[in-house]
Amino acid sequence: MIKKTEKTVRMDKVDKQSPCDEEPGHSITTEISRETFVGEIPIKQRACLEIIGFGEENKVIELGEEEVIIGRTPECGICLSVDNVSRQHARVFFRNEEYFIEDLGSTNGTYVNSIKVVRCVLRNSDQINIGGVKVLFTEEKTLQKT
């Protein structure tokens, strides 16, 4: 909620019978909702992992705030049934408004932009390699659909 004093209130919500009109110089406080004030457009941050070259088409998985395990077993949120991928290879998690990838002690390692990482904050267009499977992380702002 934004509070404005008389000097800066220039909008049709001011009651014309307010003390402001009757007593010049008398200040009033009007409350304006943030949406009204800035004409807010609902935006959401959209983050995805795109599995590249695994199967006939690239597969896009939208990330939420829940942790996702990437691994070879069917129980994994993202299942990559490839020998070089460990049963539970890595996890992607959301913390303090950011996505991270963390290796889960895999045999062949987790790479971000060709660096073998234990953990790494993810940024738009980061290229992840999980046991030879390429995964692209993308992030964008989109209109929140109601």
Place this chain on the structure above:
Amino acid sequence: MPANEDKPLVTFWGTRGSVPTPGRITEKYGGNTPCVAVRYQDIHIILDAGTGIRNLGIDLVEEYNKVRKALSLHLFFSHTHWDHIQGLPFFQPAYIKDTNLTIYGSPHKEDFLASILKGQMDFEYFPVGMSAFSADITIHEISEEVIQLGEVVIDRQEQIYHPGGSVRYRLGVDGKKIVYATDVELNQIFHPHTDTKKNKILAQDYLDFIYNADLLIADGQYTEEEYPSKVGWGHSSIDLLLEIAYQAQVKQLAIFHHDPQHSDKFLDELWMKSRSEFHSDYKKMDVFWAREGLTLAI
């Protein structure tokens, strides 16, 4: 605590040189000034307290709140220029009584290390004095040749080619070598026009110190094109660093102390240019530009 905890873990909390550079064009490599954490078992070593140490502090306090185990931290300063000390007043563990913080730095300063650190928290510069730290803090100007913290052995060398001087550190742990050598103008040592007897010794010292490092975190602030207008500012050019590190058989090189003017796109382009140049049949050196929020197992 991630997997691989049996190995030394290196986390970059701040990689930018000179001044914090927040903003969209630096979010990938990060805008916080130098801070690197090395963790091995229960030993926490922190290299420099640039603004990146603030986030490290938050992380450590989260862990402390979960396990309620007193934090024992060892903070080593390369030197005391702003960008290496500025985060200390924002380091939350320093305000926790349970924390045991030992601070190390060079004994070769004109003023005592304690006075310099206290000075930046003088009321003229900061609203809270250093006396507000409730942790148990020891400030230690290093006189020993070698410091041993559990299984981690740390030695150091003074670096004279940085205004006011700086210190490089080498951590030996679990058979691995991690070298932190920032804020040094290698071009003054290795450039042919400075081929003096003194510089030959300094060059050999540097090569010996970084020899066969599993990870070298080193100053690579300028491109070759930029360097000529920055001579004497105390930082190295990237191409020279790459050559020296490769010559010294470094296994993994993290280019560090990024120039504030270098955007993510610019650093990506530099990386693309040099990533394949340092692999040969008999010798391989992985090169990357250090990035905030990255943890490696060594």
